[in-house]
Amino acid sequence: MKKKKAVLVAVAAAVTLLSACTNGGVGKTENVAPESTAAGEANTGETVTASDEEIIVTIWEAQWGTENYEDALKKLAEEATAARIDGKNIKVEVQCIPWDNYYETFMTAYTTGTNPDIAAQASTAPAQYNDLGVAMDLSSILAAWKAETPEFYNEIGETAIRFEQDAEGKQIGLPFAIDGTGLIYNKTVFENAGITEIPANYDELTEAAAKIAATGVTPYAFRANHCSLSNFLIFSNGGYNISLDYEILLDDEKVIHMLDLMQGWWDNGYVAEGTAGYSADDIRKMLLNGDVGMIISNIPTWASAEQRANLGILPVPIGPDATEETKHNSMSYQAYYAYNTSDHPEETLAVLKWWYEHNDILYTEGGNSTVPLRASQFDAVFRGDEVLQAFFDEYVDNNGCQTTFVYPFEHFETWYGIFDGNKVNTKALMNIFTGKDYRLGLEESIAETKEIFEAYGIGQ
Amino acid sequence: MKTKNRSVKWFGIWMMLPGFLMIILLKIYPIVEGISYSFTNRRLDRPVNSIEFTGLQNFISVFQDKKILGTVGFTLAYAVLIVLLSYTIGLGLAMLLNRDIKGRGIYRTLILLPWVISNTVTAANFRWILNDRYGIVNRSLIQLGIIDKPIQFFANRDMAKVMVISVGIWKTIPFMVIVILAALQSIPLEYYEAAEIDGASFWGRFRYITMPGIKAVTVMATTLQFIWNFNNFESIWLLTSGGPSDATMTLPVKIYEEAFLKNKIGYASAIAVVVMLFMIVFTYVRFRISAKANKD
Numbered sequence: 100m101k102k103k104k105a106v107l108v109a110v111a112a113a114v115t116l117l118s119a120c121t122n123g124g125v126g127k128t129e130n131v132a133p134e135s136t137a138a139g140e141a142n143t144g145e146t147v148t149a150s151d152e153e154i155i156v157t158i159w160e161a162q163w164g165t166e167n168y169e170d171a172l173k174k175l176a177e178e179a180t181a182a183r184i185d186g187k188n189i190k191v192e193v194q195c196i197p198w199d200n201y202y203e204t205f206m207t208a209y210t211t212g213t214n215p216d217i218a219a220q221a222s223t224a225p226a227q228y229n230d231l232g233v234a235m236d237l238s239s240i241l242a243a244w245k246a247e248t249p250e251f252y253n254e255i256g257e258t259a260i261r262f263e264q265d266a267e268g269k270q271i272g273l274p275f276a277i278d279g280t281g282l283i284y285n286k287t288v289f290e291n292a293g294i295t296e297i298p299a300n301y302d303e304l305t306e307a308a309a310k311i312a313a314t315g316v317t318p319y320a321f322r323a324n325h326c327s328l329s330n331f332l333i334f335s336n337g338g339y340n341i342s343l344d345y346e347i348l349l350d351d352e353k354v355i356h357m358l359d360l361m362q363g364w365w366d367n368g369y370v371a372e373g374t375a376g377y378s379a380d381d382i383r384k385m386l387l388n389g390d391v392g393m394i395i396s397n398i399p400t401w402a403s404a405e406q407r408a409n410l411g412i413l414p415v416p417i418g419p420d421a422t423e424e425t426k427h428n429s430m431s432y433q434a435y436y437a438y439n440t441s442d443h444p445e446e447t448l449a450v451l452k453w454w455y456e457h458n459d460i461l462y463t464e465g466g467n468s469t470v471p472l473r474a475s476q477f478d479a480v481f482r483g484d485e486v487l488q489a490f491f492d493e494y495v496d497n498n499g500c501q502t503t504f505v506y507p508f509e510h511f512e513t514w515y516g517i518f519d520g521n522k523v524n525t526k527a528l529m530n531i532f533t534g535k536d537y538r539l540g541l542e543e544s545i546a547e548t549k550e551i552f553e554a555y556g557i558g559q
Numbered sequence: 560m561k562t563k564n565r566s567v568k569w570f571g572i573w574m575m576l577p578g579f580l581m582i583i584l585l586k587i588y589p590i591v592e593g594i595s596y597s598f599t600n601r602r603l604d605r606p607v608n609s610i611e612f613t614g615l616q617n618f619i620s621v622f623q624d625k626k627i628l629g630t631v632g633f634t635l636a637y638a639v640l641i642v643l644l645s646y647t648i649g650l651g652l653a654m655l656l657n658r659d660i661k662g663r664g665i666y667r668t669l670i671l672l673p674w675v676i677s678n679t680v681t682a683a684n685f686r687w688i689l690n691d692r693y694g695i696v697n698r699s700l701i702q703l704g705i706i707d708k709p710i711q712f713f714a715n716r717d718m719a720k721v722m723v724i725s726v727g728i729w730k731t732i733p734f735m736v737i738v739i740l741a742a743l744q745s746i747p748l749e750y751y752e753a754a755e756i757d758g759a760s761f762w763g764r765f766r767y768i769t770m771p772g773i774k775a776v777t778v779m780a781t782t783l784q785f786i787w788n789f790n791n792f793e794s795i796w797l798l799t800s801g802g803p804s805d806a807t808m809t810l811p812v813k814i815y816e817e818a819f820l821k822n823k824i825g826y827a828s829a830i831a832v833v834v835m836l837f838m839i840v841f842t843y844v845r846f847r848i849s850a851k852a853n854k855d
Binding site: 231232372381513526533 | 602603605606686690693708709711712713714715719799800802803816819820821822823
């Protein structure tokens with residue numbers, strides 16, 4: 100009898116333990132957006148407002164900076180706490196999330212209900228959490244800025260603001276940094292090859308490649324296993340991946356022309372042989388060492404000031420089917436967002452606004468390697484650096500040429516995250532760099548895109 | 560006396576309880592959860608309350624996935640080749656280290672190094688060593704005049720396969736050496752002395768004394784290593800991420816991609832369940848064959 104009781108006790112304890120830990124299983128209800136907040140309004144339940152009672156607001160930031168980044172974050176958090184935002188006793192706690200598995204870290208935190216109040220991630224994250232019904236509406240912060248008209252407000256730009264809205268216009272993210280790729284060259288390699296005029300289109304780039312190859316240096320190296328290369332080529336030719344009515348344009352003639360061009364470069368030995376396996380660091384190192392003439396990479400904050408002095412920025416090249424007016428480039432953002440599951444929505448919004456307005460220190464002391472979206476912040480952080488300024492002018496602040504990687508879409512839609520994250524449009528290029536027929540890669544990309552559309556209930 | 564026995568029994572049960580609960584929590588619960596997801600349309604980017612039961616649909620999709628056959632093939636090749644080659648090399652090294660050679664202790668320590676280095680460090684080092692431009696291997700081969708242009712260890716599809724398997728073998732050899740060496744040391748020397756007196760050759764001694772003496776360890780070590788390598792995720796993810804063009808894609812990497820890059824938790828769980836069933840059947844058959852051989 101006692102044996103039976105012992106077994107029963109053990110089973111009961113196990114069941115209790117499991118039910119306590121259960122989250123996200125079939126039929127579970129944790130982290131389901133409450134019906135009243137399904138549209139994303141701040142959770143209004145149980146908000147502590149007494150000014151003397153300590154309210155904790157937590158922030159998670161990805162490790163954007165140097166080894167000093169965590170210290171800078173803590174310093175900023177201490178300043179935020181000391182500032183008594185809105186006259187309340189708000190304690191700001193911050194955590195720096197390492198890049199290894201950061202996506203899973205955030206997602207696991209959400210599914211286990213241990214997510215922070217505020218997070219900073221790639222700009223695609225807010226849309227994802229909005230789809231899950233837990234992204235807080237940040238419109239009130241923008242409304243406050245509109246009223247207060249701080250100097251930086253106009254610098255954020257409509258493109259970035261709209262990118263972080265959902266289709267209904269709800270502000271789900273606050274973009275603070277911009278990321279994008281540009282064509283960067285090694286000045287010594289150009290000089291040795293006798294290139295005096297900066298190439299402005301693909302014919303001129305091909306000519307430059309021939310001259311560089313003649314000196315025994317490989318003209319190009321790319322990080323092929325990333326959407327940025329494909330986007331760069333297609334966008335500079337005036338094209339894009341998916342039209343507004345969800346037509347898949349991956350085999351559009353603007354794409355084919357660029358693939359043919361890349362095939363020609365590859366066949367002529369203009370592209371480094373190891374391109375299919377290079378990481379971003381690999382190609383940067385090769386450029387800095389003068390082993391290749393040009394790479395497509397993001398703003399060269401990855402090089403020291405001394406190294407940067409030997410780098411130059413090429414303009415967005417005009418593709419064979421494009422003009423100066425139709426060529427464009429592909430940018431993305433980093434953004435802050437907040438979860439409507441917060442116990443203190445009002446304070447969360449207040450802290451987020453304060454954090455956004457005071458985060459200079461993350462650049463100046465934390466070595467944040469993202470590019471500040473606001474021109475005044477960019478000036479403050481990178482003042483006087485010609486190469487970085489040239490990159491910013493050409494690829495970020497280029498009035499008209501700047502588009503996001505989801506162009507022609509204005510808002511980021513979650514399916515695009517899968518398209519981009521799974522490098523769907525890289526397959527044709529990867530086939531070129533591994534000696535296979537690029538058309539097979541295109542077929543694969545189109546099939547995968549259709550699969551994504553099907554999963555998200557959208558399509559042609 | 561009876562009361563004392565009972566209290567001892569109760570004490571034992573209570574002592575086992577935390578461990579039992581931890582096993583349920585950390586092993587049984589995730590497996591049950593994973594199996595339950597495999598029958599649903601669970602996605603990471605959809606609220607939990609949108610989950611629907613989809614029956615066998617995920618499993619049907621797994622078997623209809625045109626690319627999965629290639630992935631299964633490479634996963635099997637990866638696990639089998641690593642086990643076979645690391646066992647063969649490990650056996651040779653263990654036999655050498657079992658001899659009374661000078662500096663045996665140092666060799667035994669050195670041979671453990673690949674085993675104790677973390678997978679992250681291993682992958683980073685190999686990516687660096689085998690880099691086409693700056694890697695020591697390519698530079699040395701070019702300087703020695705053996706090759707005139709760099710070998711594309713990670714950009715060439717076939718070479719990438721060879722490299723991930725080679726790194727796996729390098730990492731697995733120490734384990735094989737250690738367990739085989741332990742088994743070799745348990746074989747009484749008298750057997751070898753008697754065989755020598757009877758005129759048995761090296762091959763005869765190896766076949767009739769050494770191999771039967773390490774049989775149990777061989778079964779255990781190869782089975783465990785097959786399972787570990789079949790399920791190995793981080794080595795391949797850190798070295799090639801399954802590329803180039805999916806050339807080194809294995810089932811664990813595919814499961815990760817489906818779950819965390821495509822957000823298809825239901826589908827990824829279905830693949831994981833199929834893999835788990837395969838491993839259960841494999842292990843059962845492996846031990847049955849071994850038990851039958853022992854009986855005979």
